[in-house]
Amino acid sequence: xxxxxxxxxxxxxxxxxxxxxxxxxxxxxxxxxxxxxxxxxxxxxxxxxxxxxxxxxxxxxxxxxxxxxxxxxxxxxxxxxxxxxxxxxxxxxxxxxxxxxxxxxxxxxxxxxxxxxxxxxxxxxxxxx
Numbered sequence: 001x002x003x004x005x006x007x008x009x010x011x012x013x014x015x016x017x018x019x020x021x022x023x024x025x026x027x028x029x030x031x032x033x034x035x036x037x038x039x040x041x042x043x044x045x046x047x048x049x050x051x052x053x054x055x056x057x058x059x060x061x062x063x064x065x066x067x068x069x070x071x072x073x074x075x076x077x078x079x080x081x082x083x084x085x086x087x088x089x090x091x092x093x094x095x096x097x098x099x100x101x102x103x104x105x106x107x108x109x110x111x112x113x114x115x116x117x118x119x120x121x122x123x124x125x126x127x128x129x
Contacts, residue, residue, distance in 0.1 A: 029109065032109060033108060033109055033116075036106060036109065037106050037116050037118070039077075040077055040081060040104065040106050040118065041106075041118050041120060043073065043076045043077050043081075044073060044077075044081060044102045044104055044118060044120045045120040045121075045122065046072070046076075046122075047069050047072035047073045047076065047082075047102065047122075048069055048085075048100040048101065048102050048120050048121055048122030049100075049122030049123075049124070050068060050069065050072050050122070051065040051066065051068045051069030051070075051072065051085070051087065051100040051122060052065060052087075052097075052098045052099060052100040052122040052123055052124035053122075053124040054068040055068070055087055055098040055100070055124070056097060056098045056124035056125060056126040056127060057127055058127045058128075062087040062088070062089070062098070063087075065087045065098060065100055066085050066086075066087045066100070069082065069085050069087075069100050069102065069122075070082040070085055073085075073102070081102075081104040081106075082102070082104075083104075084102065084103040084104065085100065085101070085102050086100070086101045086102075086103075087099070087100050087101075088101075089126075090123070092123050092124070092125050093125075095125045095126070096125070096126045097123055097124055097125045097126055098123070098124050098126060099121055099122070099123050100121060100122045100123075101119065101120070101121045102118075102119070102120050102121070103117075103118070103119050104117075104118045104119075104120075105117055105118070106118060
């Protein structure tokens with residue numbers, strides 16, 4: 001059976017397609033952005049924890065922890081997220097420890113636009129000397 005279209009329905013498939021795209025494309029891009037931000041946040045948190053553990057070792061110092069954190073971030077995502085890394089001595093549950101704080105900006109879809117500000121930290125208790 002062959003369906004004939006009337007003159008008034010011509011091009012309606014294109015209009016329907018565009019209307020669906022107007023909804024689906026921003027939704028898809030938003031999901032990608034959330035995924036990117038979560039990936040970068042988790043990577044920064046893991047690198048901060050690793051840097052804090054490294055600085056808290058018997059032979060480590062704060063500069064070593066900062067360098068280790070920067071290296072971890074650079075290897076996993078990009079060095080641009082490792083620009084602002086702070087390392088300091090703190091008290092962790094009553095024991096001397098080290099805290100590494102990473103501040104980063106994740107641009108929209110990784111290419112530019114409005115950025116998402118992130119601040120993650122990692123803690124470790126210092127080994128006895």
